[in-house]
Amino acid sequence: MNRELILKIKEDFANDIISFVEDRDMPVFVIRREALLRFVTFLKECAEVKMEQVTDITAVDWFKKREERFEVVYHFYSYTFNHRLRLKVNLFENDAKVPTITEIFSGANWFERECYDMYGIIFLNHPDLRRILLYPEFVGHPLRKDYPIDKRQPLVKLRRPEESRERP
Amino acid sequence: MGDEELLKGAVITSRLDESIKFFDKLLNWARKYSLFQYPFATACCAMEYMTTMGPRYDLGRFGAEVPRFSPRQSDLLWVVGTVSHKLAPVLLRVYEQMCEPKWVISYGVCASSGGFYNNYATVQGIDCIIPVDIYIPGCPPRPEQVLDALMLLQKKIDCEKADWRFSRKKRDE
Numbered sequence: 001m002n003r004e005l006i007l008k009i010k011e012d013f014a015n016d017i018i019s020f021v022e023d024r025d026m027p028v029f030v031i032r033r034e035a036l037l038r039f040v041t042f043l044k045e046c047a048e049v050k051m052e053q054v055t056d057i058t059a060v061d062w063f064k065k066r067e068e069r070f071e072v073v074y075h076f077y078s079y080t081f082n083h084r085l086r087l088k089v090n091l092f093e094n095d096a097k098v099p100t101i102t103e104i105f106s107g108a109n110w111f112e113r114e115c116y117d118m119y120g121i122i123f124l125n126h127p128d129l130r131r132i133l134l135y136p137e138f139v140g141h142p143l144r145k146d147y148p149i150d151k152r153q154p155l156v157k158l159r160r161p162e163e164s165r166e167r168p
Numbered sequence: 169m170g171d172e173e174l175l176k177g178a179v180i181t182s183r184l185d186e187s188i189k190f191f192d193k194l195l196n197w198a199r200k201y202s203l204f205q206y207p208f209a210t211a212c213c214a215m216e217y218m219t220t221m222g223p224r225y226d227l228g229r230f231g232a233e234v235p236r237f238s239p240r241q242s243d244l245l246w247v248v249g250t251v252s253h254k255l256a257p258v259l260l261r262v263y264e265q266m267c268e269p270k271w272v273i274s275y276g277v278c279a280s281s282g283g284f285y286n287n288y289a290t291v292q293g294i295d296c297i298i299p300v301d302i303y304i305p306g307c308p309p310r311p312e313q314v315l316d317a318l319m320l321l322q323k324k325i326d327c328e329k330a331d332w333r334f335s336r337k338k339r340d341e
Contacts, residue, residue, distance in 0.1 A: 153288070158296045159297065159299070162293075
């Protein structure tokens with residue numbers, strides 16, 4: 001992404017961008033949650049940015065390290081211009097909800113389900129927010145830092161207990 | 169030499185015992201060289217399993233020639249790779265669908281102990297779910313190890329006692 005384009009985005013969304021870093025691989029925008037849908041729509045429809053693909057959606061759990069515990073991370077890619085962009089939204093633990101971008105990028109559907117499965121972040125208005133990798137009987141979200149590392153939730157009756165091996 | 173000294177250490181067998189032994193041997197010989205396998209291949213170990221099945225190492229030399237993809241037609245279950253808690257009911261079901269006699273080989277460290285996956289998703293060894301006859305270590309195991317495991321299993325089958333109907337009658341008496 002060239003400098004002029006980044007400056008243009010920063011000007012257009014001056015009130016919504018919380019911080020900006022030009023990371024070594026791509027520009028990183030941290031944005032307010034309320035502006036997310038507007039920003040993503042802009043990324044897709046602006047003729048100079050033209051993000052055609054959402055490469056990945058994931059989250060980071062800053063347990064006990066930040067006041068805003070969760071950080072949802074979006075990656076976008078443009079085939080036309082061969083440039084990328086990273087987008088972050090910070091969330092509080094008691095309000096870990098973010099609007100879905102499925103209506104803009106339909107490929108986000110399964111990413112958001114995975115993010116919900118692993119971190120328990122609610123994507124509002126998602127068409128089908130179920131677990132995608134784990135089984136429906138699973139309780140909790142395993143990639144949260146406060147999920148007990150030794151906790152197992154077997155589906156069948158075990159013949160012997162699954163003792164956890166000691167770590168050196 | 170007295171009679172007592174002569175009989176020391178000897179095992180007195182009847183004709184029935186002898187014939188049971190003979191038929192056991194015959195049956196075990198037939199079983200150990202015609203193992204029909206069910207490859208429950210879930211992870212990268214499956215590649216090594218294919219190598220072992222292929223012409224270079226040729227598992228067919230040991231009588232384990234045909235993989236059967238129906239549990240009802242097979243008597244040797246290879247659990248090849250990581251088994252997660254989500255998959256555990258499937259594995260149990262496959263095992264229960266197999267007809268007796270049946271044997272299980274746990275192929276690679278993931279199946280045997282969970283390997284380096286010690287987390288919420290992975291079963292820490294398939295012997296939590298089903299009984300296992302032979303464990304093969306290695307990540308993945310060398311084909312030689314697999315052949316060794318198969319030969320060990322054949323030895324184990326060779327020592328097995330079949331449940332003959334007349335022997336059961338004898339036991340009940």
